[in-house]
Amino acid sequence: TLGHDPLGGVRAVAQEIKNSVRRATGLSCSIGVTPNKLLSKIASDLDKPDGLTVVTADDVASRIWPLPARRVNGIGPKANAKLEGLGIKTIGELAAAERAWLVERFGKSYGAWLYDASHGIDDRPVVTHSEPVSMSRETTFERDLHAVRDRAALSRIFTELVEELAQDLQRKGYAGRTIGIKLRFDDFKTVTRDHTLPQATADARTIRRVAGECLKRVDLTRRLRLLGVRAGTLEKGSGDAGGATRLRASEPAAPYAAEERELPLFSDNGE
Template structure:
């Protein structure tokens, strides 16, 4: 066996949000639990010490599943599924509200634990990271007759560190590159370790469905199936020129290389965010005329939470944008570019008001969001000129009093 020049790991926390909730409610371990309810769905402890839980069957609204335990997934309930649809599949599943502050805390803990073992980390979100293990001591050591013993030992050390820091489990895929490692981390979930070399591609990767490759979305996946390519191996066996003819030069060539497990992307240890945003989907469609007080309150809260995000991440932004989704899934966006980067909820709120003046509210709203882009580090704002006086952010534009 020829060992690769690089060892890249993809670490994925197991049912992360749900697992954090099970730390809080260990009595629910092994049960079908769905995360995505409202605060009113929080468990209540009764006088006799027992707990009362909301059931999925009793939910009404337009909320979606944030995540679910593996027991709920066995019943067909998955992330991004509407809660009403999920209730048809698992009516007796327990419904819990999401607690993103807690999830962010555990995210920081598991990443810090990994960094103590392998510091070259690419952050890919709240519950997953890539890790370059190439230069980690011991990773190339054989253990007995197993040439992969060293890399497996490092993986176990990482998993143990994560468990000690958080009480949670994770799954790790380790291969020569990021593309294969992303696939490998799903092969032995939950709480698994999968180590693959290029020699394993025909037996472990090619039998998989085409959508298992990160980068093949629903449309491309459907087209591949329509063309008779159902597995990764089918793509690998297809002539490259034919793939290019069907999918274009860039994507066709990428499909050929991906099916053969080729990927030279490095682990990127740091990247600047393009923008920071907050949004919420309403339980029912809201009217700009009849629900103006509620909409104003929701927008105030979004701006406040976005300002907190900017402060925590030490950013300011020169562009403030809004996102509005009306009934019929019609989405409208508006942006306002400012002379001075903003950080405060009041300044964001004022810019939002300017954006809202350019929208016609002739339909009911189902989603509202606010975004700050064109980011700079907060330290740069200290050197900026004082901002011009602004109107009271609590006063709305004349044509839309709810905001």
């Protein structure tokens, strides 16, 4: 049919993804639609911002080969410098090299990968789901806060972060064995501390208690710009949600008594 676009369906799906991202976040994004992950990464950068680029296997020579070799995800500064020293600056020039020649100069594994990558070959599967390694909540303050003079505000904010983290864990059916904190000071120095428990937890009170112990290991004399709490070493579907109970994804975070919720995490000496 005159004017028929055989890739029209693919373009429509990609455009709907872009539309969904904009509706959900108000942000634009660029999408590359190609036969594999490596080419899609390159293609997504071709028409930024807010681009939608379709590259087929037949387009590799015209669209990909003229690009600098460093545009291939996996060719870092050192490898790129070595390639330039060998007279190779573009992906096309890399594709013109013999596989054996590349293996001789870059090793069996990386040399073979360079050859395949330059020809647009990438057989890695697309993974659409993976288990989280950690979950965290953090906030940056509108003004820098002092551990002593702003103790009540910091304690309240930290408790809220802990409660939000506990709710995230329980809603998604996880518990964490490692509880950590993240602090950024007014000089932009970032400090983290963590502690690993014998049993995973998704209980807000337990997380708050352990996080408070972590805070005691930090010098809090400088003002704070950012405060955060993290749960790592996650376990799926088991853990301590308040005592000896087993975690259920629908289980609510254990509530605080009013006086417990406002318990200061920062002492008068700034510890």
